[in-house]
Amino acid sequence: MSPQPRSANGPLEFRFSRMERLLGGHPVRTVSVDGERAEFVTDPALVHRVLIKDGKRYGKGELFQKARLLSRAGLLAQDDVLHRHYRRLAHPYLRGAAVADHTPVMAEVARDTAAAWRTGQEVDVQAAMCRAAAAIALRTLFAGLTREASSRLERQLAVVAWELISKPLYGNAAARARRQSTSRRSAQAFADLRALIAAQLDSPDATAGYLAALLSDPGRPGTPALSADEVCGEAVMMLTAATVTTASVMSWALYTLSEHPLIEEKVLKDLARTAAAGDSDRVGHGHGPPGYTLRFLMEVLRLYPPVWITCRRTLADVTLGDRALRAGTHVMFSSYLLHRDPARYPDPHRFDPDRWLTLRPSAHDASYLPFGAGARGCVGEAFAWKELEILLGAVVREWRLTLPPGGRVRAAAHTTLHPQRLLMLPEPR
Template sequence: MFEFSRMESLLRRHRLRRLTVDGLDAVFVRDPVLVRRILVSESKNYGKGELFRKARNLSRVGMLSEDETMHRHYRRLANPYLRSTKVDEYVPTMRDIVRDIVSSWRAGDAVDIQSEMCRITCAIAVGTLIAGLPPETTKALSERLACLAWEMIRKPLYGKSAARAARPGASRRLSQARKEFRELLAECIADLMASPESTVGYLSALLADSDDKGNRVLTAEEVCEEAAMMLTAATVTTASVMSWALYVLSRNPSAEERLLKDLMQRRSGSAVHDHGASSYTLRFLMEILRLYPPVWISCRKALSDVMLGDYSLPAGTNVVFSSYLLHRDPECYPDPHRFDPDRWLSIRPSKVDASYIPFGIGSKGCVGELFAWQELEVILDVVTQEWKLTTESDRHVRTAPETTLHPRRLLMVPQLR
């Protein structure tokens, strides 16, 4: 397992340091200014890194293509379904989905929060991004996606456990969940192809994509791959973040009180801002994302000999950086391990460095960021309206840095408000 405290110690007083990471030689970058150069101003000099490539096995086309032109093209195809005005339209559907799922909880019965957050986020992704399916198909697809997301979240990303999981047949549950989801998704795509008059939703946009001669660009299999990637990415990260949000809320009564008050004001349209700053709800979520960024580590590879600041990197160098460590840099965030939403009253996410990158930055930043912010607030609002969640007071929840940064095991007991 990746040891954050050990890595912090190794990198202390180092902007860059050559280390062996997951068995490969790499340069680990701790300087947020240099990380921004890698991701933004000098991004053309860096491609996908060799480390952790095993986590990106859902699609090799579209947005995960090595081809920068293709990547931008498929971002543009997804954008109409993720822009702010469209996301606003999704809110009633999001609320209905969350209410329906949490209404099945029973007061006093322990709930596996991460599994439930997978159910919620997957139902939201399918219910909003894929239109025109029969209700029973929508339900079945979201259930299969939830199984896949749950297995993906826990997929080892680093070290010996990742090597064991990569052996043939080792990840049977993940392979089976992927197979079952893709089979049903492929059926939905086939139905859409047989009904060319259907032009609504993300799947239809992928199927309608054509070249200047009117020929379809993606095969049905490639559409399936791209949609599977998009839907999985839209769920595993949000489910992990929401799990942390509900856990932290259960351990901070004063934060819970302030959050409930702010959410009530936002529902009534009477929300006030503290000295012109963001709402407490937004500050709360920003702090959760600072402490527990779901995409906790990233890798790029120098495509040619490059200078990164004052450092010369030969072509092929693996360059690694961790948003978890960047977000806990004491030079940027005093008392960095403390949960303090009000730090965002005086701090703003920097536009000149990468000290706060929960969604990434630059041309490869998360295309669904606006969707995620809205979804997080809706889930938080509906769950806390309905339930008060608690954990055992002496139970320590461990951090699991796997495909996402998630709680190792999180059982919570709901009580009606």
């Protein structure tokens, strides 16, 4: 990504620190992504206009999509009416009441994940979180599959999730990945997952959950129902989206606790309190501030939003701030930058869960967007909060995790913002 004009040495290599220096102080600035011109927005008020106030005048942008192998027929459809149709189809399986029903399954998977680790044996945390999130997604959203079928799908979904997490989005790295064997490996991993799902379409086991809803959906006037191939694509999209984001956030959460023992102690105390009281904490609900564990997760998502960059495209001529944009213009913003705005978050790079004692996420404030906002915001937000809470609790109650001697963690801004590699040593509490 580079500002216009390009530097004398060619396109500027992506770095978060450089991104902050180049774009800070500019509400809207023209940039270039893989040779495509785009307008980069850093003003939360203007991002709110793009996503919510004038949301109908912006469609889904194509930048950063070329590296993804996901469905475009259902929830990711360009057409807003079609998107809303499939959003309503998914909602019964992701709303608050359904999440409560999913809690026992989430807890079982979380306990099994923690129980599989051994004292002093290195754990690839991201791989473990991919497997856990894959199991939760399949056993809750695709209820009704046999245990054997579910196990096969879980293993393949975990493989696909890691391929997607670590895939570069743009620039030279993405071009190299498309030319190299990694692209063929990713395509094969997705094809294998689709084949496993396709094998379930005619099975009597596929009579419950989201897969059954896709299969029985008659479509809407003027739009035919999804074909069998499109059902498979939509299922892959939902499952991978549910897996990759959770795996990335949980990896950052466990790493962060290892770096902040005092915060870890507070999380443990809060988990013990909520378990004894049977409490359930949710963002934006209740009259008091969120509990410490939820504040901790909110701060993890502030500093490490999995969907770190987003693109929209103008559907008509619009005015954004002092810019007149023609129809078809790419408009970008970064949750990473919005979440580190010093005007909203004093000392923005410091990890401080207690900043959420006074700050409150709001639908009218686009400075905190871990799940997006507006008509295309994440349909599974309630599901994700509960899943993160349960996974975190199961792991940290059993294990204290540390980096191996000499271990160092770096952020990788790929399809999600994730640790480049995260090997950790578990020690029992």
